[in-house]
Amino acid sequence: MLEKFLETIDKNQLIEKGQGVVLGISGGPDSTAMLHLFWRIRKAFELRLYAVHLNHQFRGEEAEKDADYVKNLCRRLEIPCYFFSENIEAYSQKKGISFEEGGRERRYQLFDQVLLDNQAHCIAVAQNLDDQAETVLMRLMRGSGLEGLGAMDYKRGEHIIRPLLNISRQEIENYCQRHQLNPRIDQTNFQSIYTRNRIRLELIPFIEKYFNPRIKETLSRTASLMREDADFMSSISKKIFEAIAINVEDEVHISVSALQENHTAVQKRVLRESILQLDGKLKNITTIHIDQLMDLVERGQVGSCLDLPNGINVLRDYSKLCFRNKKNNKRLNFFEYPLKIGENTEIRELDIIFSAEVLPKDSRKDLSGATAVQYFDLDKIQEGMIIRNRRQGDKFSPLGIKGTKKLKEFMIDEKISREKRDEIPLVCDQAGIMWVAGYRMSEKYKLDKNTKQILKISYCYKNL
Amino acid sequence: MLEKFLETIDKNQLIEKGQGVVLGISGGPDSTAMLHLFWRIRKAFELRLYAVHLNHQFRGEEAEKDADYVKNLCRRLEIPCYFFSENIEAYSQKKGISFEEGGRERRYQLFDQVLLDNQAHCIAVAQNLDDQAETVLMRLMRGSGLEGLGAMDYKRGEHIIRPLLNISRQEIENYCQRHQLNPRIDQTNFQSIYTRNRIRLELIPFIEKYFNPRIKETLSRTASLMREDADFMSSISKKIFEAIAINVEDEVHISVSALQENHTAVQKRVLRESILQLDGKLKNITTIHIDQLMDLVERGQVGSCLDLPNGINVLRDYSKLCFRNKKNNKRLNFFEYPLKIGENTEIRELDIIFSAEVLPKDSRKDLSGATAVQYFDLDKIQEGMIIRNRRQGDKFSPLGIKGTKKLKEFMIDEKISREKRDEIPLVCDQAGIMWVAGYRMSEKYKLDKNTKQILKISYCYKNL
Structure with missing residues (x-):
């Protein structure tokens, strides 16, 4: 498994010699194996390692035991570890988001902070091949385009890396056993536990039995191809957005005729980019909204409006589409x-x-x-x-x-x-x-x- | 259902007024409903309709009954019908292809012939929403990229149209009942009957029950998005192929440096296009072969060769990749x-x-x-x-x-x-x-x- 891990790092240029790596560690098999793998290569790569553990205060004594396990392991391997304990349930309720979202948000905030404090270079998280396959299936079943089916990448943004993404859960468990790591039962994955479990325990085994015994590898390969294509589509569409969008104070304006010179696939992505530039996110924006926008482009009467989620409003003007954010009215003055x-x-x-x-x-x-x-x-x-x-x-x-x-x-x-x-x-x-x-x-x-x-x-x- | 049918025709510009339409009719619910729908709109669209039925000589008496059913229906609706009867099993064995491939090949040859004989404009085949969803899942499970997940289109090539592609099998059966059409049990779909049946009878119902009751519509929408993206990628890649490929007698040459100026997603498609141009097909060419080719581009030593299926051989030259077809040696003289x-x-x-x-x-x-x-x-x-x-x-x-x-x-x-x-x-x-x-x-x-x-x-x- 060490070879596979090194190959992934090399092929995707995940780390360089001399870097600092922040490791998100729950104490489950995935993150424990990851910690151990990084520990084994730390000298060859001259790495500084920092483990981070967050107690979500959700499972009482069990969570304490998780923290103890991580503490002992890090002490044994001489890896500095940052421990945090927060009431994620309260945090999530206060922010009006789900427990899973709240946990993820806080974990990544803490990872970022440890990264900055230690001038580290990346944050390693331990999603594996099974997680990837489950994600592809989940997104496919919910409905998704190219970007969604790309699922997770070995590298996200500037800092996040996922070096175990092509290693199966079984391989990870074998690794833990071989190295006598005795990890805790993994409880990090709070995400849609019900749906995930059914995919993991019923859907994937069914497909493995009757259609493709290597379905996880197949889905992972498909996801890679999708990410590659999505990356290309995105780079093209961003260039075109830059060329045809005009920022007018708090609005984004798009020339309709310039937009329509492009392929439909690109037009749709330019519309998404407009929303992203305006609002900083695409949350709750679905293909249905993009189709409505396309309709406004193609058949919309001058003066007609479309209301989108997150308080975004789009006006069909004579020659352009105007994306506006209703939340922008009470703008802060300069200070x-x-x-x-x-x-x-x-x-x-x-x-x-x-x-x-x-x-x-x-x-x-x-x-x-x-x-x-x-x-x-x-x-x-x-x-x-x-x-x-x-x-x-x-x-x-x-x-x-x-x-x-x-x-x-x-x-x-x-x-x-x-x-x-x-x-x-x-x-x-x-x-x-x-x-x-x-x-x-x-x-x-x-x-x-x-x-x-x-x-x-x-x-x-x-x-x- | 008539409205949905008309909407599909309109939105995808499947037929125009005054055209001739060849209808592939097995006698099953799908093709029977399609025949009936075309019959209902024939006057409004001033259509000339031609039904075609092929007896595959595989199911003896049952097949005769299918033909009789189609004969009676066409007589009743006053639609001219061409009947053919061929031993598809013998045909397929002789050509060394599967029964399903042989049947499809001969059906489409006959459709083409009737199209040409009657100066008709298109060939309508009756695949439905269920077929589409099954195709997406089958391809996903076997491993597929963007092009494969696009599954079937409403329009293929210049002639083939699929006007029922967004109508479910259930809707079609209801339609047949409402119009007392009493179709035969559908036996046209010989394709991978075992795999298809398991997808239809077990996998899709499981997904409908636990994940998404409208999975078929969801998969069909995903396929549409994929086709749109694939179409864009293909148009870009073909343009780039045209710009950087050189035809040297029976070979296709690609400049390595010009190729590498493009995004990986495009490079891979240009390589596929090179094979397509050389050999007329991409049969048995998988992502593994394309990855091997990419490796030859990026790391191949001058003089190294790669053997691909169908007798294709690729040579890494100093500045270019040379695609050659070993079958081309015994080339026919001019006559x-x-x-x-x-x-x-x-x-x-x-x-x-x-x-x-x-x-x-x-x-x-x-x-x-x-x-x-x-x-x-x-x-x-x-x-x-x-x-x-x-x-x-x-x-x-x-x-x-x-x-x-x-x-x-x-x-x-x-x-x-x-x-x-x-x-x-x-x-x-x-x-x-x-x-x-x-x-x-x-x-x-x-x-x-x-x-x-x-x-x-x-x-x-x-x-x-």
Whole structure:
């Protein structure tokens, strides 16, 4: 299995020598095997490993035992481990999302934070071949296009990697046994437990028995082909969107005639891209909505409107489609406050208080993992720090990537909806953005081996 | 159901007013309902309808009863019906193909013939929504990419239409009952009867019960999206193939550096297109072969070779990939024979005998439906008819389409493999190709209302 793991890493360029890797560890067979595999290659790849475990406070004593198991394993393998414990049920209820969504959201937030705190390069999660096959079938049965059937990728976005994605659950269990890892029964997968279980325990075995004994590999291969095609379609469609879309204040306008010069498959993706650019997400947007939009393009009368989920409204104008966000009416004004070391700065518009303090160099290994805290190399900061919200043309060098990006693009990549983009505090010096608070610091201010003084900036909500 | 049928026809532009439609009729519920639906709209659309029934000589008396049923129904509805009876088992064994393939091949040959004899415009076949859903699942389980998951289209090629593709088997059965059609039990679908039956009787009901009660509609919608995307990918890839491929005698050469400028998804399709252009088909070419080819592109040493199915061999040259067909070695020489009315002409290279005779105008309604026969407007033919095989640069105006096409393109569209292309007799006058014998006559010589004399040309194999 080690060879397969190394081959996957090599073929998909998941990690490079000398990198820091954050490992999401539940204590189940998948993540335990992953931890062990990374531990075995840590020297050859000169890796820094950081395990992260979140107790979802849902299964009482069992969850405590999971945490203990992870603790012991990490101690034995000498891998630093971050433990968190949160009431995910309460969190999810408060946000009006499902338990599974809440758990995923918080896990990834914590992974991100550990990544940033340790200047690590990627977050490894342990989905396997069975998860992939189940995902393909689930999406197929619910109804899905090319993008959905692509299921999970070995690499998602800039940081997430899935090095076990072509290794079956059976192989993983055998591996754990061979290495006497004695993992806990895996409880990480809270997602649609009922549907998943039926796919896993009934549907897949039925297909294996009567149609294709290697159905999991077959579905995984199909998903790879779909991702490849989707990637191409997406790159073409984004280019065309860029060429024919006009941003008018809070709206996105698309020229109908320019749109219609393209293949239907591309037109539909440009329409999706318009919504994504406007709203930062495509949640609840289905093929039915896209078909309605196509109808508005092809047959819509001038002045007719279409209401889409998430408060999006599309107007058919003479020559263009206008995508508008009804939530955008109460837009935040510009704000800007000076940030002084040793003082508190209140952002009245957001009810947030920022503070900044200098830490000695030797405090480095005790740096906190809490959200809402970030560390900077003081010598890299220019005079006159301020906290403000975004301005047109803002640019940013996100930690972990080379080069500069438009702030807007960063926010889109981070799936920050349009109406929230003005509410995000930016910590800046005279040279530019140091920290998109709550999201990412700039590469330009990061700690390195020459760092002499550390500037700690943190914030908290006034009402808490 | 009539509304759904009309909507499908309208939305997919399946037929136009005044056209001739050939209907493949087995006597089962699907084709019977289709016949009845076309009969109901024949006046509004001014349609000429022609039913075709093939007795496969496989089920003895039952098959006779099927034919009788179709005969009676067509008589009652006053639709002309062509009956054929062939030993498909013997035919398939002789050709070394499966019974299902043999049946399909002969059915479509007969449909084509009736289409041409009656100057009809399309061939309607009765696959339904259930067939579509089963096809998607079958292909998914066997392993398939975008093109395969697109399953069947409402329209295939220039002639085939499937107007029932979004109507479920249940709706069709209800329709037959409501109109007291009493169809025969459907036996047309010989395809992988075992696999299909399990999908139909076990897999789909299981999915309907536990996951999605409307799975058939969902799969059909997914297939539509896939076809749309596949169509776009194909059009892009064909353009790129045209731009970077060089035909060198019997080989297809592809510039490696030009290929690699494209997205992987496109590169793979250009490689498939190269094989298609070389061999006229992609039979037995799987994703594994395409991956091997990609490997040859990316890492292949100069001089290394790859053997593919169907005798195709690919050489990695310094700057290009050379696709070669090992079957091409014994290439047929050029041949050319005069064709005289009232005489027999033997094509020695092919062991085929052609004959030509003039028929009076009033024989028109008795024109034969046999293969290897074709009728021409004598007054449109110029002096000096010949029979020859193809030459570089040949052009042709296939019956039923406007404009002229390269003969080579026509042969590719007809899936005629490269090595067979030289073996096809072309009946020509001094102005051009009148008939690609066995495939299609030219639009320019077709019978019309002003036709005074009909020239009948036919051929037969010498050994039969």
